[in-house]
Amino acid sequence: MIVFILLFCAFPFLVGVKSYWITVFIFAGIYSLITIGLSLLMGYAGQISLGHAAFFGMGAYTSGLLTTLLNWNPWLALLAALLLTSSAALLIGIPTLRLSGHYLAMATLALGEILVIFFKAEVELTGGPSGFGLIPRLSIFGFVLKRDIEFYFFVWSIVALALVMAMNVIHSRVGRALRSIHGGELAANAMGINTSSYKVQVFVLSAALASLSGSLYAHYVTFVSPTACELKLSVFLVVMVAIGGMHHLWGAIVGTILLTVLPEFLHVFQDFDILAYGLILMIIMIFAPNGLVGALAALIQRLRRRFLAVDSQRRGVI
Amino acid sequence: MGCGLIRADRTPLPQKVEECGTMRNHRIWIIGIALLFVFACGGGDQEPGGAPTQPAETQQAEVQEPIKIGAIFAITGPASFLGEPERNTAMMLAEEINAAGGINGRPIEMLIEDTEGVEDNAVKAVRKLINQEGVCAIIGPSRSGVTMAVVPIMEESEIPLISCAAAEVIVKPVKKWVFKTPQTDSDCVIKIYEHMKTANIEKIAIITGTTGFGDAGRQQLKSIAPTMGITIVADETYGPADTDMTAQLTRIKGTDAQAVVNWSIVAAQSIVPKNMKQLEMDIPLYQSHGFGNIKFVELAGEAAEGILFPAGVLLAVESLPDDHPRKAMLLKYKQDYESKFNANASTFGGHAYDALMLVVDALKAVGDDPAKIRDHIETIKGFHGTAGIFNFSPEDHNGLTKDAFSMITVKNGKFVLFQL
Known part of the structure; x- marks a missing residue:
């Protein structure tokens, strides 16, 4: 964790404060917030959501509209967006998470489509397909986050907070309950765990994180459409979590950074960059089906095990 | 898994464990090498002068420092039919200019980025071009929404942007650092309505795509109609990925509309004439300037015959009279493009042509200082572009009037100038 913080503090000074890599990493940070929540949902509760782009959109539009049309304070608007998104997630989660199988994926897929149609059709309110702009920037105690470098530190501190929170969730009673659900829902139920309640809780939490991410996006880009x-974004987010490794929270961060940064490197392939991109994802999924962090963890465990085996053999224990 | 099994047997077979481990390691190595390869290639991109987008570097490149011009287009994604001709045009022009000795002896270096038509990619690309590459001006983006997303960055960084997107909001109200080259939606609407007047059409149906372009057109169609004595009796929409508009058109058929206006910029617009033919609707069909790509005619097939739409004369350059002041220039662009890329020239590529030539005009006159380029473009008058004759002013960052549009029709699968 400390290494992580140091790395992210040093990064801007390694690439230069005005470098566009800062911008790339701001987006990586914004999306990391969603993937942390999604990782909890996918890796620990074993549910797939294809509607996190919708929660992201809800956050972005609510923040954007409240601040531009009603001149709300951005922070107040952000809270309102959080509330709205969480209640929406609650409404969808309660009926669908009682069912087993991929009903959540289907329901959230539909939600995403409906919301996009709503944003496009409500021209007077949302600006329709053209979107709307002039969203004010965020300010902390009167200090406006105007430059990229300021927003970079702001976003990644929020990511760090979200990560700490998510880790606490995992290591708590809730986390153990969640893992038992992933391991075997029937068994978990038999042990007296109210599985659907836990699933709804983690779903709402992940939706709230997506909403927060959307609000930050709106205030950073100052334009939403x-x-x-x-x-596409929903699918992309699920891929990010899968590539990074869905059973590890760090996987979410690694996956997000990789998939945000990778296209920037692939520009050299010009027209073939999408092919190269697909190829890389395929290689990762074939050789590291548990994601990059999953593969790394397995490697470390294997090395340790081998070391122990050699060690114990030498002592003649076995 | 194999390793786990061996352990479960509690029969230590070190050799087997070893083998299993090396297999794992092999896989990791392959991934590692693959990634390394990619990153190494990526690193090559950063080397100065190694811009992949500009293959034909002239001799002067070593002598004189090139002038860097940025470009962001939707080269891939749903708006690629805009971005691709724009990219091709920009590359072709840059090569031509450099082959002719550059600008005041300095070659130009086009740095082209792909936005995929998505806002956050455009934001990243613009930051890269401005902060990393230090470009003196940016041409593009292809889409209106994406343009609006990068406007704040341009205003803040004080670098001129010449957008290739059509929506009126881009230049209304005027933004200090932002210009656009395509004709304006409202002028297109006025041109269509004027034409309807001559044909005694008063009641119309509109059918628009739910994209930024389609939506902007819908609003203009609705707001201008009453001022010109036109009544809209049906207002339908369709999604960019829709494959059948029979339902919407059946509703239109049930009204007393005397003509249909189909306003969209994506390929789905070609389905409307097809469906109309199937429904045996023989009222005239008007399209927007978003129809200005012969591919849309090919998609609609026979049903496209007789479609009317306002667009720049570039599309029907062959049918222009020889004394037309811009014929030679349009013909040259069209022929150059078509022989080089083996594809039909479209007005979209023309928007990039105009945008780049405006920047080049400024570079020739005032050098590569962004502020001077901006000031110069604002004073350009009588500039012959593909979209029309541009007259910029501090109040008008588009510089075109409705005269930039001519009514064009489809005849034998080709665009020709409409003559009464």
Whole structure:
């Protein structure tokens, strides 16, 4: 964790404060907030959501509209967006998470589509397919986060907070309950765990994180349109979590950074960059089906085990 | 898994464990090498002068420092039919200019980024071009929404942007550092309505795509109609990925509309004429300037015959009279493009042509200082572009009037100038 913080503090000074890599990493940070929540949902509760772009969009649009049309304070708007998104997630989660199988994925997929249609159709309110701009920037105690470097530190401190919170969730009673659900829902139920309640809780939490991410996006880009929250993003987020490793929270961060940064490197392939991109994802999924962090963890464990085996053999214990 | 099994047997077979481990290691190595390869290639991109987008570097490149011009287009993604001709045009022009000795002896270096038509990619690309590459001006983006997303950055960084997107909001109200080259939606609407007047059409149906372009057109169609004595009796929409508009058109058929206006910029617009033919609707069909790519005609097939739409004369350059002041220039662009890329020239590529030539005009006159380029473009008058004759002013960052549009129709699968 400390290494992580140091690395992220040093990064801007390694690449230069005005470098566009800062911008790339701001987006990585914004998306990391969603993938942390999604990792909890996918890796620990074993549920797939294809609607996190919708929650992201809800956050972005609520923040954007309240601050531009009603001149709300951005922080107040952010809280309102959080509340709205959480209640929406609650409404969807309660009926669908009682069912087993991939009903949540289907329900959230539909939610995403409906929301995008709503954003496109309500021209007077949302600006329709063209979107709307002039969203004010965030300020902390009167200090406006105007430059990229300021927003960089702001976003990643929030990511760090979210990560700490998510880790606490995992290591708590809730986390153990969640893992038991992933291991075997029937068994968990038999042990007296109210599985659907836990699943709803973690779903709402992940939706709230997506909403927060959307609000930050709106205040950073200062412009929102339906293309920012289409189904493509939902799928992309799930891929980020899977590539990084869904059973590890760090996987979410690694996956997000990798998939945000990778396209920037692939520009050299020009027209073939999408092919190269697909190839890399395929290689990772074939050789590291548990994600990059999953593969790394397995490697470390294997090395340790081998070391122990050699060690114990030498002592003649076995 | 194999390793786990061996352990479960509690029969220590060190050799087997070893083998299993090396297999794992092999896989890790392969991933590692693959990634390393990619990163190494990526690193190559950063080397100065090694811009991959500009293959034909002239001799002067070593002598004179090149002038860096940025470009952001939706080269891939749903708006690629805009971005691709724009990218091709920009590359072709840059090569031509450099082959002719550059600008005041300095070659130009086009740095082209792909936005995929998505806002956050455009934000990243613009930051890269401005902060990393230090470009003196940026041309693009292709889409209106994406343009609006990068406007704040341009205003803040004080670098001129010449957008290739059409929406009126880009230049209304005027933004100090932002210009655009495509004709304006409202002028297109006025041109269509004026034409309807001559044909005694008063009641119309509109059908628009739910994209930024389609939506902007819908609003203009609705707001201008009453001022010109036109009544809209049906207002339908369709999604960019829709494959059938029979339902919407059946509703239109049930009204007393005398003509249909189909306003969209994506390929789905070609389905409207097809469906109309199937429904045996023989009222005239008007399209927007978003129809200005012969591919849309090919998609609609025979049903496209007789479609009317306002666009720049570039599309029907062959049918222009020889004394037309811009014929030679349009013909040259069209022929150059078509022989180089083996594809039809479109007005979209033309928008990039105009944007780049405006920047080049400024570079020739005042050098590569961004503020001077901006000031110069604002004073350009009588500039012959593909979209029309541009007359910029501090109040008008588009510089075109409705005269930039001519009514064009489809005849035998080709665009020709409409003559009464």
